[in-house]
Amino acid sequence: MNKLSRVAWALLWLLVFSVPWEKSLWVPYVGTVSRLLGMLAIAAGAILALWRGSLRRPNAVLILATPMVAWFSLTYFWSLDPSTTAIRARTFAGLLALLWVIWDQCRGPARQRQLLFAYVLGAVAASSMAFWRYAHHQQTYYLRYAASGFDPNDFGLILALSVPLALYLMVRERGFVRWCSTGAFLVVIPAMFLTASRTALIATFVAFGFAAVTWRAAHPAYKLTSALGLAALVLGTIQFAPAPQRNRLQTLPAALNSGTLHGRTRIWKAGLRVLKLHPILGVGSGAYPEAVEPWLGRPNVPGAQYVAHNTFLSVLVESGAIGFCLFALLAVTLVVFIWAMPFPECALWAVVVAVWAVGVSTLTWEHYKPTWLIMALITTEWARSYWPARQTQ
Numbered sequence: 062m063n064k065l066s067r068v069a070w071a072l073l074w075l076l077v078f079s080v081p082w083e084k085s086l087w088v089p090y091v092g093t094v095s096r097l098l099g100m101l102a103i104a105a106g107a108i109l110a111l112w113r114g115s116l117r118r119p120n121a122v123l124i125l126a127t128p129m130v131a132w133f134s135l136t137y138f139w140s141l142d143p144s145t146t147a148i149r150a151r152t153f154a155g156l157l158a159l160l161w162v163i164w165d166q167c168r169g170p171a172r173q174r175q176l177l178f179a180y181v182l183g184a185v186a187a188s189s190m191a192f193w194r195y196a197h198h199q200q201t202y203y204l205r206y207a208a209s210g211f212d213p214n215d216f217g218l219i220l221a222l223s224v225p226l227a228l229y230l231m232v233r234e235r236g237f238v239r240w241c242s243t244g245a246f247l248v249v250i251p252a253m254f255l256t257a258s259r260t261a262l263i264a265t266f267v268a269f270g271f272a273a274v275t276w277r278a279a280h281p282a283y284k285l286t287s288a289l290g291l292a293a294l295v296l297g298t299i300q301f302a303p304a305p306q307r308n309r310l311q312t313l314p315a316a317l318n319s320g321t322l323h324g325r326t327r328i329w330k331a332g333l334r335v336l337k338l339h340p341i342l343g344v345g346s347g348a349y350p351e352a353v354e355p356w357l358g359r360p361n362v363p364g365a366q367y368v369a370h371n372t373f374l375s376v377l378v379e380s381g382a383i384g385f386c387l388f389a390l391l392a393v394t395l396v397v398f399i400w401a402m403p404f405p406e407c408a409l410w411a412v413v414v415a416v417w418a419v420g421v422s423t424l425t426w427e428h429y430k431p432t433w434l435i436m437a438l439i440t441t442e443w444a445r446s447y448w449p450a451r452q453t454q
Contacts, residue, residue: 065105065108065109065112066109066166068105069102069105069106069108069109069166070166070172072098072101072102072105073102073105073106073162073163073166073167073176074175074176074179075098075102075179076095076098076099076102076159077176077179077180077183077434078179078180078182078183078186079094079095079098079183080095080180080183080219080430080431080434081180081183081184081186081187081208081219081220081223082183082186082187082190082208083095083096083430084208084209084210084211085187085190085208085209085210085211087210093210095430096155099155099159102159102162103155103158103159103162106161106162106165106166109165109166110165116165117164117165117168119161119164120164120440120443120444121394121398122160122391122394122395122398122436122439122440123160123161123164123440125387125390125391125394126157126160126391126436127157128387129384129387129388129391130153130154130156130157132380132383132384132387133149133150133153133346133379133380133384134146134150134153134154134346136342136343136344136345136346136348136379136380136381136384137150137345137346139342139345140344140345140346140347140348141344141345141348141351141352142345142347142348142350142351143345145345145346145347145348145351146345146346146347146348148347149346149347149428150346152428153346153428156428156430156433159430159433159434159437160433160436160437160440163176163434163437163438163440163441164437164440164441164444167437167438167441168441168444168445169445170233170445173438173441173442173445174230174233174234174238176438177226177229177230177438178230178234178238178241178242180222180223180226180434181223181226181227181230181241181242181245182241182245183223184219184220184222184223184245184249185223185241185244185245185248185249187208187211187216187219187220187252188208188220188248188249188251188252189248190208190209191206191207191208191216191252191255191256192248192251192252192255194206194207194208194209195255201213204257204305204306204309205255205256205257205258205306205309206255206256206306207255207256213255213256213257213258214256214258214260214261214423214424215424215426215429216256216258216261217253217256217258217260217261217262217264217265217420218258218260218261218264218416218417218420218421218424218426218431219431220249220252220253220256220261220265221253221261221264221265221267221268221416221420222264222268222413222416222417222420222431222435223245223249224246224249224250224265224268224269224271224290224416225268225270225271225409225412225413225416226409226413227242227243227245227246227249228242228268228269228271228272228275228283228287229271229405229409230242231243231282231283231286231287232275232279232283232405233405243282243286246286246289246290246293250265250290250293250294250297251297251302253265254297254298254302254303254306254307254310255303255306256306257305257306257309257310259309259310259312259313260419260420260422260423260424261420262294262298262310262313263313263419264416264419264420265294265416266294267412267415267416267419268412268416269287269290269291269294270412270415271405271408271409271412272287272288272290272291274405274408274412275405275408298310298311325370325371325423327357328353328357328367328368328369328370329369329370329371329374331353331356331357331367332349332352332353332369332371332374332375332378333374334353334356335349335352335353335378336377336378339352339378339381340381340382341381341382341383342381342383343377343378343379343380343381343383343384344378344379345379346379346380347379347428348379349367349368349369349375349378349379349425350366350367350368352378353367354367368425369425370423370424370425371421371422371423371424371425372421372422372424372425372426372427372432373385373421373422375425375427376388376427388427391436395414395436395439395440396414398439398440398442398443399411399414399439399443401443401446402442402443402446403446406442406446410435410438410439410442413435414435414439417431417432417435
C-alpha cells in the first residue's frame, strides 16, 4: 500500500513538473510527455483508490466541473466541427480525471508545496530550453523564442504563473527548496523576455503583487530577492532585454491605444456575431475557428486558424449560455474557496488567478493543463485550510 502510494505520488509529481515543457518532448503513438505521464498518474491513482477501498469525498469544484465537462462533450451533437469537438471532449475528460487525482492524493501542506515546487522546477527547465533555442537562433517566429512546440504567448504565461509560486515557496519553505525558488528568477524572467509577449509581461508584473502584499512580514532575503526580481523586470523592459524582443514589448502602449490588440478585436467581433446566431447551445467545443470562418476566412499561414484569443469568449461562443453559466459558477466557487483560506495562501491564489485572468484575456486556455492544475491546487489548499483535521500528510 505504501509503495503503491509512493509510486502514484511520484507519477503525479512528474506530471506537474512536465506541464511547463510538455510540448517539447513527444512520445511516439502517445503524444506529449505529459499526456503519457497523465495516463500513468490517473491509472495509478485509480488503482490506489481501489486498493484502499475509499475515494475522497468530492468538493464543490469537482461537482460543478463534472456537468460542465459533460455539457462541453454534448455540444458534439450540434457542433459545426464535430471532429474537433470529439478531440476536445477527450481532452476535457482527461483534465477532469486529473482534477480528481490531485484532489484525492494531495493532502496536507507537504504535498501541496511539493506540487508547487514541481511546477517551478518545470518552468526553470522550460526556460532553459528557450535559452538553448535562442543561442542556436531557432526562433519560433518573428524573432520570438519559446521552448520547442510552444506558442510564445502561451509559453510566457506559463512562466508568469511560476513567479508567485516561487515567491510563496520562499516564504513558506527553508533550505534547498527556498534556494531553488530564489534561483528560479534568474532564468524565468529572462526567458519571459525572449517570448516578447506583451500579455506575459503584464501578467508577470501582476505576479509580483504577491511580494507586495507579503512584504511587511517577510524576511530580508525575500525582500531583497523580490525587489531585485521586480527591478530586473522593469530594467529589462526598458534597456537590458535583447533589442528585438524589447522593442516589441515597448509597443504595448501603442497596441492598447490602437484598440485592435494586434487584430484580436476583429476576431472577437466575429465571435460575437456567431454568438447571436447560437446564443444558448453554442457552436460546439473547439469549433470557434470554423464558426468565424465566414467572416474572417483563413489566416495566410498554412495550417493556422483564428482561435478566440480570449478564454471567456471562447467558452461563451463554443458552449453557449448554458456552458458559460456552468463555467462562471465554477469560477465563483473557486473565488469563495480562496476567500476562505488564511494568509498568505489566500494572497497566493488570488494573485495566481489574477495572473491567469490577465493572460487568458488574450489566450484560449480553457482546455490547457495549467488552468486545471490551478483549479485542483486551489481545492486542495482550501480543504487543508478549511478542514485541517481531515487532512493527512
